[in-house]
Every structure is written in C-alpha cells, then in structure tokens.
Amino acid sequence: MIARPVIELAGIYAGYGGPNVLQDVTLDVGGGEFLGLVGPNGGGKSTLLKVILGLLRPTRGQVRVLGTAPLRARRQVGYVPQYVEFARDFPISVGGVVLMGRLGQSPPLFGYRRCDRAIAMHSLREVGLVDLCERPIGELSGGQFQRVLIARALATEPEILLLDEPTANLDPRAERDLFGLLKKLNRRMTILVVTHDIAFVSEYVARVACLNRELVCHTTEPLTAETIERLYGHPIRFVQHEGHG
Amino acid sequence: MEFLHALMDFTFLQNALLGGFLASLGCGVIGPYVVVKRISYLVGGIAHAVLGGVGVAYYFDWSPFGGALAAAVLAALLIGWVSLRWRLQEDMLIGAFWAGGMAIGILFISRAPGYNVDLMSYLFGNILLITRDDLLLMAGLDAVILALVMVFHRQFQAVCFDEQFARLRGVGVTQFYLLLLCMVALTLVLLIQVVGLILVIALVSLPAAVAGQWVRSLGAMMLLATILGAVVTLFGLGLSYGPDLPSGATIVLVSALAYFLSTLMMGIRKRRVQG
Numbered sequence: 001m002i003a004r005p006v007i008e009l010a011g012i013y014a015g016y017g018g019p020n021v022l023q024d025v026t027l028d029v030g031g032g033e034f035l036g037l038v039g040p041n042g043g044g045k046s047t048l049l050k051v052i053l054g055l056l057r058p059t060r061g062q063v064r065v066l067g068t069a070p071l072r073a074r075r076q077v078g079y080v081p082q083y084v085e086f087a088r089d090f091p092i093s094v095g096g097v098v099l100m101g102r103l104g105q106s107p108p109l110f111g112y113r114r115c116d117r118a119i120a121m122h123s124l125r126e127v128g129l130v131d132l133c134e135r136p137i138g139e140l141s142g143g144q145f146q147r148v149l150i151a152r153a154l155a156t157e158p159e160i161l162l163l164d165e166p167t168a169n170l171d172p173r174a175e176r177d178l179f180g181l182l183k184k185l186n187r188r189m190t191i192l193v194v195t196h197d198i199a200f201v202s203e204y205v206a207r208v209a210c211l212n213r214e215l216v217c218h219t220t221e222p223l224t225a226e227t228i229e230r231l232y233g234h235p236i237r238f239v240q241h242e243g244h245g
Numbered sequence: 246m247e248f249l250h251a252l253m254d255f256t257f258l259q260n261a262l263l264g265g266f267l268a269s270l271g272c273g274v275i276g277p278y279v280v281v282k283r284i285s286y287l288v289g290g291i292a293h294a295v296l297g298g299v300g301v302a303y304y305f306d307w308s309p310f311g312g313a314l315a316a317a318v319l320a321a322l323l324i325g326w327v328s329l330r331w332r333l334q335e336d337m338l339i340g341a342f343w344a345g346g347m348a349i350g351i352l353f354i355s356r357a358p359g360y361n362v363d364l365m366s367y368l369f370g371n372i373l374l375i376t377r378d379d380l381l382l383m384a385g386l387d388a389v390i391l392a393l394v395m396v397f398h399r400q401f402q403a404v405c406f407d408e409q410f411a412r413l414r415g416v417g418v419t420q421f422y423l424l425l426l427c428m429v430a431l432t433l434v435l436l437i438q439v440v441g442l443i444l445v446i447a448l449v450s451l452p453a454a455v456a457g458q459w460v461r462s463l464g465a466m467m468l469l470a471t472i473l474g475a476v477v478t479l480f481g482l483g484l485s486y487g488p489d490l491p492s493g494a495t496i497v498l499v500s501a502l503a504y505f506l507s508t509l510m511m512g513i514r515k516r517r518v519q520g
Contacts, residue, residue, distance in 0.1 A: 053413060079413055090281055090406055091461050100403050104414035109396050136461035156414070 006031045006160055006190050007052055012061035014044075014051050020059070021047045023214045029160075034186045036201035037194045039211035045194040046082075048211060049162055052192075053079060066159060075104050078158030078189075082165045083146045088138050094148050095133040098124055101155030123154035127181060143174035150181070161185060163193045179204040248483040257373055258482075261492070264375040265478030267383040268439045268448070271390050271432040273471025276453030277463050278425060282405040287324060289446040290339040291426070292433045294320035294346025296442060299367050300353030309367070310382070313437060317430035320346060325426040329419060370441030370493035372482065379438060386431045393428055394467075401425055402463055439478070440493035451500040452477065455507040477503060 007029035014022040021044040029035050039045050050056035051063055054070030065073035078101075101123070102116040112120075124130045127147040137145060146166055153161060163182070167175045175197070182191055183204060195201050202208060210216045252258045279288050298316020302309045324342050328335040354364060366374065394401070400421045403411035412418045429449070436445045456469035481496030 055409070055412070074413055075415065077413075079410065081407070081409065086407070087281075087283075089457075091277075091457060091463055091466055092402070092406060093462060096402075096462070097406070100399075100406070100410065100414070103399060103403055103411065103416055106399075108400070111399065138461070152410070 004031050005029060006066055007192070008062070008064040009048075009051070010062040012048075012051060012058045012063065014047055014056055014058040014061075016056075021213065022051070022058070022211075025061070025211070025215050027209055027215060029190060029192060031190055032186070033207065034182070034191045034205045035193070036205035036208045037192060037211055038196060038198050038201060038208060039216075041196065043212040045196075045211055046164055049079075049164055049192075049194060052162065053077060075156070076159040078153030078156050078161045080146075080149045080153045080161070080163040080166060082168060083142065083149055084165075084168055086137075086145070088140075088145070090137065092137055093133065094124070094129060094135050094137060094140070095120060097137060097148050098151045098155050101152040104156065119157070120151075120155050123151040124148075126154060126185075127151045141174075143170050143178070146170065146174075146178065147181070154185070158189060160190045160192065163191070165195055166193060167195060167197050248486040251486065257375075258486075260375045260377065260380060261372045261482060262479065263380055264372060264383060265439055265482060265496070266475050267380065267387055268435045269452070269474030269478055270387050270471050271383075271435045272449045273452060273469075273474050274390055274394055274467050275429055275432040276449045276470050276474075277456065277466040278401055278405055279429060279449055280453040280457055280466075281463065282425075285446055285450045286336075287328060287339055287426075288429055288433070288449055290324050290343040290346075291317060291320045291430055292437075292442045292445045293343045294324070295433060295437065296350030296367065297346035297348075297353075298350070300350030300357070303357040304353040306358075310434075313367075314431075314434050316346070317434050318427050321426040321430035322423055325423045329422065366441070367437065368441050368443050369491060370437060370439050370444070372439045372492045372496075375438055383435050383438075386435050390428050390431055393424070397421065397424070398463075440497055444493055444497045447497040447500055448474065448477075451504045455504050458507050458511045473503065474500075 005028040007027070009025055009027045012022050012025040013020050025044075025048065037045055037048065047056065051058050052065060052070060054063075054065075054074055063070050066076055098120040099112055099116060102112055102120060106112050106116045121130065121133070124133055127150050129144060129147055129151065132140070132144065137148065140148065150161075150163070150166075161182075166178055166182075170178065179201075182193065185191065193201065193205065198208075248258075252262065279285055295313050295316045298312040298314075298319070299309050300312075301307075301316075302312025320342060324339060327338045327342075331338060365371075400411070400416050403414070403416055404418055404421045404425070408418050408422075411421075432449060433442070433445050436448050440448055452470040452473040453466060455473055456466040460466055460469055477500040478496055481499040482492055484490070484499065485492040485495035
C-alpha cells in the first residue's frame with residue numbers, strides 16, 4: 001500500500017551535456033516511505049537526487065515533488081550530501097553547521113533568531129549529539145560528522161529526507177546506528193537513501209529501487225541475488241560487501 | 246626605541262601606523278573568508294589586475310585611487326564570474342587576468358603624458374606617504390566592509406562552507422560569492438597603499454592563515470587576524486624605520502615569518518598531543 005506519492009518521476013532523461021546518465025527513469029515514492037536506491041558507481045544515483053532537488057533539469061520527462069516543481073518544493077526537502085567531500089578543517093562548530101539548516105526559514109539579515117537556535121538544538125538532540133554542540137567539526141569521527149549533516153537537514157524541518165551515500169567509510173557499527181536513526185525518523189518523514197551498500201539497506205528499508213542508468217528493478221519484496229546479478233551484470237556474494245567509495 | 250621617539254614626533258609616521266591598522270582591520274575581517282574558501286590565487290589575480298585600472302586612470306588624468314577602486318571591483322566581478330562559469334579552466338583564466346591586467350597598466354602608464362608616475366609606490370606600496378584624506382577613505386572602506394559582514398555573515402559562511410546546501414536553502418550563492426569578491430576588492434585597495442599590489446595577497450591571507458591554526462571559528466579568526474595584522478604592521482614599520490628599508494616588504498616579510506613560526510609551533514604541539 002503506497003500513500004499519496006511525494007516524489008513522482010516520469011520518463012526522466014538527464015545528463016551533463018554528454019550521454020544520458022539517466023534513461024527513462026520512472027519512479028513514485030509514497031508519503032512516509034523508506035526507499036533505498038542502490039546501484040553501481042556511475043549508475044546515476046547522485047544525478048537522480050540532483051533532479052529531485054531541482055539542481056539539474058532533466059532533458060526529458062516530468063518531475064514533481066510534493067505535488068509541485070522541485071524548485072518550489074526545495075524548502076520541504078532535507079538533503080544530506082556525501083560527508084567525505086567536506087573540508088573538515090573549516091573553522092566551525094557542530095552547532096554552527098546545524099544552524100545553517102535554518103538559513104531558508106530565518107530572516108535574511110543579521111543573525112539567527114532564538115527559535116532557530118531552539119530548532120537546531122532539538123535536531124542535534126534527535127541525532128544524539130547535543131553534548132558536542134560547541135565542538136569544532138574537525139574533531140569529530142566520520143560517523144559523528146554524518147549525524148551532524150543529518151541534524152542540519154532536520155533543522156530545515158523537512159517532509160522528505162534525501163541522503164547520498166550516508167554509510168560510505170563508516171564501520172559496520174556506526175552504519176547500524178545510522179540506519180536505526182533513519183528508521184526512527186521515518187515515522188514522521190519520507191526517506192530516500194542512496195547507497196551502494198546493498199546488504200545493509202535491504203535489512204532496513206521497506207522497498208529498494210535499483211538504478212544503473214535505467215531503473216533496472218523496482219521491487220517491494222526483499223532483494224534477491226538474482227536481481228543484484230541483473231543490476232551489476234555479474235553474480236556477487238550477498239554477505240560480502242566491501243566499502244568501495 | 247628610535248622608532249618610538251620618531252612616532253611621537255612625526256605625523257607621517259602616525260598616519261602610516263594608523264593606515265596600517267585600518268588596513269589590518271579590513272584584511273582581518275575578509276582574510277578568513279579567503280583562507281577558508283581557498284581562493285588566494287583568485288585574490289592575487291584581482292590584486293594584480295588593479296594595475297590596469299591605475300594605468301588607465303593615469304593616462305586620462307583621473308584619480309589613480311578611483312581607478313584602482315573601479316578596476317578592483319571590475320576585476321573581482323569578471324574573475325568571479327568566469328571562475329563560476331568555467332570552473333575547470335579557472336586556473337588558466339585567473340592567470341590570464343592577472344598578467345593581462347598588469348600589461349594594460351604598464352602600457353597605459355608608459356604612454357601617460359608627462360610620465361611622472363611613481364609606479365613603484367603602486368607596486369610595492371608607500372605607507373609613509375599616507376595622508377589624512379587617505380585615512381578617511383580607508384576608514385570609510387572599512388566601515389562598508391564591516392557593515393556588510395555584520396549583515397550577511399551567515400550567508401558568506403554558508404557559501405564558503407557548502408555552496409550546494411546554501412543554494413538549496415534559497416541563498417543566492419552567485420550573488421553572495423560575487424559580493425564577497427567585491428569586498429575583497431575593497432580590502433585590496435585599502436592595502437595597496439600599505440604594501441603595494443604585488444605583496445597585497447600576503448597581508449590578506451597570512452594573518453588569517455595564522456589565526457586559522459589557533460582558533461576554531463570564523464569570528465575568532467577575524468578578531469585574531471586583525472590583531473595579528475596590526476602587530477605585524479607595527480613591527481614591520483619599526484624594523485624598517487632605522488635602516489631605511491622598504492616598509493611594505495618588511496611588513497610582508499614579518500608576516501611570512503609569523504606564519505612559518507606558527508606552523509612550526511603547531512607541528513610541535515600536535516606531536517606532543519599525539520605522543
């Protein structure tokens with residue numbers, strides 16, 4: 001049973017001037033769903049997120065987010081980018097990063113309001129890092145920084161949460177904790193998580209979509225070895241998952 | 246000591262020191278953005294392109310200060326725009342503006358009627374020639390920079406930290422990036438009188454880089470970089486006064502030494518923490 005779709009993609013083609021990275025991708029994500037988007041590197045997962053966020057215009061096809069154009073829905077979408085790409089020597093505290101999530105809502109001039117700070121603290125509490133509020137981000141572990149980015153996205157008070165490879169470079173324990181947290185958040189928001197970590201994702205999410213330029217499979221039942229083989233073009237062992245990022 | 250006595254007696258030295266302090270304020274506030282955004286090469290390009298404006302102003306007998314200001318803002322907008330538009334070729338494009346701007350300046354100055362230009366003072370600065378009017382102008386530029394930073398600090402910080410997220414939050418990333426570069430341009434004009442356009446990049450980036458090694462927030466970096474800039478100016482001016490050395494070069498050398506010293510101390514401290 002799928003509730004009213006909050007993300008609707010119909011026949012999407014998209015790319016960066018060269019060959020299409022996405023080909024004829026059609027996908028509906030229902031309200032309150034927890035969807036895992038898996039696929040090989042270069043398969044277009046991040047590109048699909050860009051299309052949903054309105055950062056990239058598809059060359060063909062229709063995108064609707066929360067029933068409207070992606071650009072207009074942006075404020076209701078929380079985005080958690082790949083944390084590996086950050087310069088961690090940037091002089092800013094955990095609280096400072098989370099407050100950035102308030103930028104769209106807070107008035108544009110001067111500082112943050114008291115309610116912005118309260119919301120930021122609440123988001124930090126949700127990811128379990130409220131004690132590290134004053135800590136510079138350079139002193140965090142990878143897993144902690146990943147949670148800070150999630151808190152920043154939560155501070156935007158989103159209806160949909162998009163995460164790009166949140167488990168890259170995390171150890172299995174941190175990975176498990178992270179999916180536990182997402183499961184909790186899923187009670188009140190739709191979550192779409194991009195990952196190449198098939199084994200983990202299939203344990204937690206309700207539905208998995210597989211993307212390799214085209215949407216290869218799109219199942220409600222648990223992922224089987226057969227569909228993985230179809231996706232990657234060769235058999236791979238289910239339990240063995242290496243952290244290639 | 247001799248310098249301190251002279252400082253009591255001579256207005257030109259007092260003006261020089263005050264000018265140095267005003268410049269330290271501007272680059273102390275802007276420098277941290279330049280350092281954390283890693284755009285010192287781009288800023289170097291803007292600084293050198295300023296000579297083009299100075300040359301044109303001389304040729305047409307306009308105010309060289311006005312020429313420098315206009316050229317700095319124009320160069321900031323142009324270089325900023327091309328670096329956003331053609332990111333992959335950013336390096337080469339900045340180099341072209343850097344050299345092209347200087348070449349325009351040299352050509353116009355060579356054709357300027359009368360050729361009575363002290364080119365050296367633009368290239369290497371002349372802090373000892375700062376007048377009361379210059380000081381007023383410098384204070385005005387400082388006020389503009391400070392006011393903009395106070396109003397838009399959150400946006401500048403977001404653009405430096407994570408452009409994509411800032412864009413998703415509805416921040417006009419392109420506009421704020423270009424505004425930031427224009428403020429950098431104002432800072433450069435402030436500093437050109439002090440150390441000259443060749444060495445200006447040192448005073449924008451080095452005090453901020455030193456501060457970045459010791460404190461962990463942009464605000465603290467600004468405060469510390471301003472103080473460091475003032476201290477470096479004072480020392481450089483004092484050291485150069487006795488033996489009559491070029492003051493701009495001395496100030497820059499002192500700040501470079503401060504940076505190496507700080508890096509060294511940082512390394513020792515890290516080793517101690519790990520060991």
